[in-house]
Amino acid sequence: MSIELAQCFIAVDDHDKAITFYRDALGLEVRNDVGFEGMRWVTIGAPSQPEVDIVLEPPIGDPNASDADKKAAAELLAKGLLRAVIFKTDDCDATFESVRAAGGEVLQEPVDQPYGVRDCAFRDPAGNMIRFSQTLG
Numbered sequence: 001m002s003i004e005l006a007q008c009f010i011a012v013d014d015h016d017k018a019i020t021f022y023r024d025a026l027g028l029e030v031r032n033d034v035g036f037e038g039m040r041w042v043t044i045g046a047p048s049q050p051e052v053d054i055v056l057e058p059p060i061g062d063p064n065a066s067d068a069d070k071k072a073a074a075e076l077l078a079k080g081l082l083r084a085v086i087f088k089t090d091d092c093d094a095t096f097e098s099v100r101a102a103g104g105e106v107l108q109e110p111v112d113q114p115y116g117v118r119d120c121a122f123r124d125p126a127g128n129m130i131r132f133s134q135t136l137g
Contacts, residue, residue, distance in 0.1 A: 005052055007043070010128055011059045011082045013074065015042050017125040018056045025102035026087070026130075028054070039063060046087075054085075077127050084129040086119075092134035096120040099132070112136060 012018035015033075022028045022044050031053060032043040039061075043053040059073035059082060076082050089095040092110045099122055100106055107121040107129060119133040 007053045007055055009055045009057050011077050012056045012126040013077060015040050015056055021125050025099050025104055080123060080127040080129050086131040086133050089132045089134050092118040092120055092132055095132045
């Protein structure tokens with residue numbers, strides 16, 4: 001039996017801003033961008049991992065959610081409390097400089113962690129924490 005990751009989800013409040021960030025600042029490719037019944041299905045991914053899609057979804061994917069639930073989810077998203085994603089990189093410092101130069105909001109400059117990685121962190125346009133991790137050693 002084999003189990004592999006196929007898709008993971010990142011909540012966004014503006015698909016166009018998210019696409020610009022993930023495509024232009026991070027170099028991910030847009031794989032799908034389709035509308036269906038008033039919603040939008042957008043997938044992105046690393047060219048080196050064609051089998052793994054990242055779905056950019058609204059904070060609440062249920063169009064029938066109450067206004068109160070939508071507002072609560074939007075507030076959590078704005079605070080960066082809904083999702084976090086960690087990307088692997090072979091050069092944390094170069095990745096940091098590239099994302100910063102592209103306008104990424106810096107949360108943490110590159111630092112060696114006691115658990116064997118060098119990492120840095122940014123906030124994406126929706127408020128999610130995006131980390132980049134390089135294995136040391």
